[in-house]
Amino acid sequence: MKGKYKKEDIIRIIDEEGIEFIYLQFTDILGVMKNVAIPAQEISKALNNEVAFDGSCVDGFVRMEESDMYLRPDIDTFCIYPWGGAFGREARFICDVYNPDGTPFEGDPRFILKKVCKEAEDMGYKMYIGPECEFFLFHTDDRGKPTLITHDDAGYFDLAPIDLGENARRDMVMTLKKMGFDIEASHHEIAPGQHEIDFKFEEALYAADKIMTFKSVIKIVAKNHGLHATFMPKPINGIPGSGMHINQALYSNKNNKNVFYDELDKYKLSKIAYNYLGGLIKHAKSICAITNPTVNSYKRLISGYEAPVYITWSSRNTSPLIRVPISKEENTRFELRSPDPSCNPYLALAVILKAGIDGIKNNIMPPKNIDKTINDMDEEYRDKNLVESLPQSLNEAINFLCDDEVIKGALGKHIFERFVEAKKIEWEEYNKSISSWEIEKYLTRF
Structure with a gap:
């Protein structure tokens, strides 16, 4: 919530609550949370934006000769951890990263999302997000290393005693609530373990902050229950992988009304909504990157696994890329079903919003909705209806990204170049590796 705290509030709370250590957190280009820890006595220095770190040590940031970076805490993200550390109570801020010259x-990545949100704001809109985050819980071995052994044999919406992870999940929900999350729902998913x-709609920037916090909390609580939590998209062959569906809507800056809603339309969608949807579909292939x-993300995006x-797009089934859930007025939204929880949420929301903005600015209309399920669409039907496929590999998605000037513009030159460089290296490493499947398939055959 913007304007939640003032600097003097933070200093007072830290003193009253006996906070000993404070973590200044930020996210690298690849979506990994980093932090600089300071003792509570240094809080004034942090609030005055005087805490520096070596940016050359962070993936994709800067070269050695440009290494000095400064952390500026967003005081509205101040949060006291509900667990105690080894040396006392702890709190955190999520920070923006600044150059030494104050720019x-x-x-x-947080700056990139703020920049695209400002573009939407200048058009009269603010983006709200409701993420649906999936993850697996696995047993660990005697050395504490994660295994692929699930803790249950439950299925969709099952309860204890079949769902043996229910206690862990309940603990996760309670911990998140103590940290300011408004939890909408929690349940067992379709695959064992x-x-x-899901947490409620929030403005895009703080939704991205919460996704990063969410992933950290889930891992910590799982570890406390002797389990390993993973947001890897597809850890086990033959069962559905983990997605992070993004429910999204635009609201008016003037009256805070959902601008996607139109009572007179067949699907209750406004002209703005159709244009936004058209932008999402136009840029869907490059957004995938x-x-x-x-590499593992594309093992999830295959037929037959949800x-x-x-x-x-469709309003009648759950198999399309974009679903329009049955809703009314303020609940009108699009559910983008392709994202997975390995993504950097700041960059993901930035490119999604940028695609929608492009649709609105250029009056892009979506193709006709397809209400058939995937299994009912044969090749002839897809060709006749001009139904295209998402990229089938990371390399293919990167190539689409490189050809999309709109999405490249959202990322900016620095992040685009370093992200593509890192992903091309990842793709080359994957191609050079020998998988267990290859060994099993070919070792004795030839």
């Missing part, structure tokens, strides 16, 4: 660092926790950023494959 925002263009390699900071797979779970989902950011929303599905790993994940989208074709670039379609």
Whole structure:
């Protein structure tokens, strides 16, 4: 919530609550949370934006000769951890990264999202997000290393005693609530050991902050229960992978009304909504590079496992890329079903919003909705209806990204170049590796 705290409030709370250590957190280009820890006595220095760090040590940031970076805490993200540390109580801020000259660092993913949100704001809109985050809980071995052994044999919406992870998930929900999350729902997902926790709509920037916090909390609580939580998109062959569906809507800056809603339309969608949808579909292939950023991501985006494959939209089934849930007025939204939780949420929301903005600015209309399920669409039907497919590999998605000037513009030159460089290296490493499947398939055959 913007304007929640003032600097003097923070100093007073830290003193009253006996906080000993404070973590200044930020996120690198690849979506990994980093932090600089300071003793509570240094809080004034942090609030005056005087805490520096070596940016050359962070993936994708800067070269050695440009290493000095400064952390500026967003005081509205102040949060006291509900657990005690080894040396006392702890709190955190999420920070923006700045250059020594006082300008925002263009390699900071949070800055990229803020920049695109400002573009939407100048058009009269603000983006609200409701993420649906899925993850797996696995046993660890005697050395504490994660295994692929699930803790249950439950399925969709099952309860204890079949769902043995229910206690862990309940602890996760309670911990998140203590940290300011408004939890909408939590349940067991379709695959054994797979779970989902959804939190309510929030402005895009703070939704991205919460996704990063969410992933950290889930891992910590799972470890306390002797389990390993993973947001890897597809850890086990033959069962559905983990997605992070993004429910999204635009609201008016003037009256805070949902601008996607039109009572007179067949699907209750406004002209703005259709244009936004058209932008999402136009840029769907290049967006994949950011929303599905790993080699493993594309093992999830295959037919038969609850994940989208074709670039379609529908209000009547759950198989398309974009679903329009049945809703009224303020709940009108689009659900983008391709993203997975390995993505950097700041970059993912930035490119999604940028695609929608492009649709609005250029009056892009979406293709006709497809209400058939994936299994009912044969090749002839897809060709006749011009139904295209999402990228089938990270390399293919990166190539689409490189050809999309709108999405490249959203990322900015610095992040675009370093992200593509890192992902090309990842793709080359993958191609050079020998998988267990290859050994099993070919070792004795030839």
